[in-house]
Amino acid sequence: MPRVESAFTVIAEPNRRAILTLLLESERSVGEIERALRLSQPSISKHLRVLREAGLVESRIEAQRRVYRLRPEPLMELDDWLIPFRRLWSKHVDALERHLDRMAKQPVAPSPAPKGKKRHEKP
Amino acid sequence: MPRVESAFTVIAEPNRRAILTLLLESERSVGEIERALRLSQPSISKHLRVLREAGLVESRIEAQRRVYRLRPEPLMELDDWLIPFRRLWSKHVDALERHLDRMAKQPVAPSPAPKGKKRHEKP
DNA sequence: CAGTCATATTCCCGGCTGGTTATATGCCTC
DNA sequence: GAGGCATATAACCAGCCGGGAATATGACTG
Structure with a gap:
């Protein structure tokens, strides 16, 4: 069965x-x-x-x-479950980005061009 | 291990x-x-x-x-995997919404709700 | 109808999973 | 350091899972 x-x-x-x-x-x-x-x-x-x-x-x-x-609809269950976690990690990524921004402004030795993919959304 | x-x-x-x-x-x-x-x-x-x-x-x-x-970061893998599917079902939901909108405009008598859970495949 | 193609189902097997019981480890209190 | 908490680990077990081989089913083709 x-x-x-x-x-x-x-x-x-x-x-x-x-x-x-x-x-x-x-x-x-x-x-x-x-x-x-x-x-x-x-x-x-x-x-x-x-x-x-x-x-x-x-x-x-x-x-x-x-x-x-x-038929993708059942995947919505998964997506829904993810919602609250998504909020968390976008917070973290934002913090990382701010950090990197600050770093970039520092007159230090030239860092290699950033290649990484950007993550979606923001408050 | x-x-x-x-x-x-x-x-x-x-x-x-x-x-x-x-x-x-x-x-x-x-x-x-x-x-x-x-x-x-x-x-x-x-x-x-x-x-x-x-x-x-x-x-x-x-x-x-x-x-x-x-530590929510590993869930990003999941979220990434969902991306293309998400596009699909939001398309479907949109279609459903448009359909319901049209229905709402029709001045028809409420039809009796169909009850049988339809199962896939046939012809 | 025999033969063949495309798919589903059955049977069997080894490995993994989640649970329990029993035990080990480590810290804190007296 | 003896005893008690809080947690981890070990040992064991029943059930499930995914894989393949063999077989069943059903459609089309001559």
């Missing part, structure tokens, strides 16, 4: 995350997913089953193929 | 999520966490170990107590 899993546990599995990321680009048949992930076909089917039962994918039958497409 | 886990697998466990949520409010000693979650002390300690090794919490020694506090 199929246990109903939360989005959290479902995306804990790296291959399942890979499938979702793959479906982000476009819908795919099982065979296509199989070739992309380099896993055995039964393994793929099992992961797809878990994803389907969690509502994260949906399948359409097309001749002998089954074409899977993404 | 302690396996180094990704934030994804670490927060798959409900009790660990509960601990993080608890620490959101303020730092706590092990005993406080234990009483809040109603789990055995060794179990709590194990979860704290996993969280610590994943960099999600940090502990300070205070006499016989160990006080744990949150």
Whole structure:
């Protein structure tokens, strides 16, 4: 009997995350997913089953193929859970940025150009 | 030997999520966490170990107590992974909102609510 | 209808996980 | 330093999980 899993546990599995990321680009048949992930076909089917039962994918039958497409809504649970934490780390990043800004104003030896990606949002 | 886990697998466990949520409010000693979650002390300690090794919490020694506090940064991995999906569902929600707006404008009689939970796939 | 293609399901297995009980460690108090 | 707290670690166990091989199912093709 199929246990109903939360989005959290479902995306804990790296291959399942890979499938979702793959479906982000476009819908795919099982065979296509199989070739992309380099896993055995039964393994793929099992992961797809878990994803389907969690509502994260949906399948359409097309001749002998089954074409899977993404249904991102259940991920909202995850996103919601993250909200309060997000506030915290953006605070930290801001503090870091202020610190770096101060550093940059100091007439010290030239530091190499900063490359890092910037993080979103601010109060 | 302690396996180094990704934030994804670490927060798959409900009790660990509960601990993080608890620490959101303020730092706590092990005993406080234990009483809040109603789990055995060794179990709590194990979860704290996993969280610590994943960099999600940090502990300070205070006499016989160990006080744990949150370190939210590793959750950024999760947040980053969500970005492209977030775009998708906000699109869907927008569509739903537009739909509801149109409905609100229609001067029709309220239709009886459809009850059956539709399951995926068919044709 | 036989054969083949695409996918799902079943069965089995080793490894990991989370829980418990028992024990070790470390600090504080008297 | 003996005893008591607070926490960590060890040892053990049942259940689950993800993997593969074999098999079932169902559709299309001749």
